[in-house]
Amino acid sequence: MRQSHGTLFLILLALAPCLEVACGAHTYITIHETHDGGESLSGVIDSDGTLVVPLGKRKILGRLYHGEYLIVSDERDSRGILDFDDNWIVEPHFEEIEIYESPDSIKLGGPFYLSVAHSSDTAQNPSEIRSLETGLRMHKVDLLGCDEPKAPLFPVKPANPGDTYGYMNTQWEMEIPPQFVTASYFYEGLAAVQLTPQGYTDAFCPGEGVSMVEYDKDRPRDEDGRILPGDSYYVCSDRPHWPELGGSVYWQEFASGYIDMQGNLVSQFDYTEVYDLSNGRGLVRRGDRFGYVDETGREVIPVQYTDATRFSNGLAIIRGEQRLDPEGGGYLDTMFIDTQGQVVLSDLSNAEPFSEGLAWVSRVEPKDGAQEGYINTKGEWVIKELGNGPFVGGFAWAYDESRKGVGLIDKMGNWVTPYRFPAYTPTPYFDGLSVFDIPGNFSIHRTYDYGWVNAEGKIIWPPNWNDPCYDTEGLVLWPEGSCPE
Secondary structure, eight states: OOOHHHHHHHHHHHHHHHHHTTTTTTOOEEEEETTSSSEEEEEEEEOOOOOOEEESSSEEEEEESSSSSEEOOOOSSSSSEEEETOOOEEEEEEEEEEEEEEHHHHHTTOEEEEEEOOOSSSSSSSSSEEEEETOOBBOOOOOOEEEOOOOSEEEEEETTTOOEEEEETTTTEEEEEEEEEEEEEEEEEEEEEOHHHHHHHHHHHHTOOEEEEEOOOTTTTTTSSOOOOOOEEEEEEOOOOOOOOOOOOOTTTTTTEEEEETHHHSSSSBBEEEEEEBTTEEOOOOOOOOEEEESOOOOOEEEESSSEEOOBTBBBEEEOOOOOOOTSBBBOOOOEEEETTTEEEEEEEOOOOBBBBBBBEEEEEETTOOOOOOOOTTSOOOESSSOOOOTTEEEEEEEEEETTTTEEETTTTHHHHHSSBOOOOOOOOOOOTTEEOOOOOSSSSSESSSSOOOTTTTTTEGGGGGGSSSSTTTTTTTTTSSSSO
């Protein structure tokens, strides 16, 4: 069974910023070995597989780095930052540390690091953003949390009684006061946020307040017929009945919508969940149905679909009511729509979002029956009988029916890797790097949790996997003739 559209698409979008981060920067990968007796060693390789930080007993956290800084944990599980020469840049005194060294942070004077104090040291867990070069604190208000600094505004959680998020500007001052339960970055002029009960009251129920109403449709009940604790949502006190929402509605997700960069509420806020804008459209969910808003926050494609993705390459996937294919091809309920909500590709039994101009689909052809592979935005076949995931950096992992394994292909459908992974599809990250899981012990001497493949399709970790004669216990299928008789 393939991944759901929403899950896969969110994965793809999560990768997109990483592609920007890696541009023009070195990429380093943390690797681990666990030897007999449970001794764990950590080190760092580059994207060619060269060991740049030798395996040692320091506990290096995280997988990927761009600058020559490492987050490490000491024997007390306190975290600090080392350089590649094993010198402390930040002493290990913190519960959490994050390094911000993307182009966005560099433009603001970075790299920076975010430190979070141990909860045992204070009543709260204060956070601070400091320069990695000077150690100076950047912000002018005390914080309990922060995302990576980006222009023009970025979400922060100041130390305020409401325990809510607001937005800081690039001068490190509060631009939009804290008032949101959740807050995202601004995309195409709007940010997805969730209101507090008081915020909802002030905006939509002035002088009336809100009530927490339990949503009892399809809710599980105990043996006496009483509704078990669970879902609830906000309503204005003078409105005893909210419009039917359907499905499960968690109050923590209710009262979501969009703000502009002045902090104005520019959309409806009766959404269960909202997503960042892409291609001039924001995906919204109300109950168990999806629709879209435009850059002004206006709902331009009504909430009506049973499933939907965000837009990419100007198209989005939606699911309508199920219709059984008379030719036996399954349910034909999957379609692509344009930003006006017009169906441009239909009668699909399954599909994945467009990435780099191509999308995997499954559909029934009048003459050829069930077909699957990659199409372009015109619906024309580009690669047939292959498909396993999105294109990232010009490559995708695809299933090879003849070899019964997963390999790397380019956008013409040519195989890049001479070997196949029979059971596990690697996950693409950036710079053409992909990570794959390794199940259990394949050697009596050491255990690896995962391996890496670079943009050339070369397995760069574990290093001895570069030898086609090495016993991989069936995890990698090398081409015939790779190993001398």
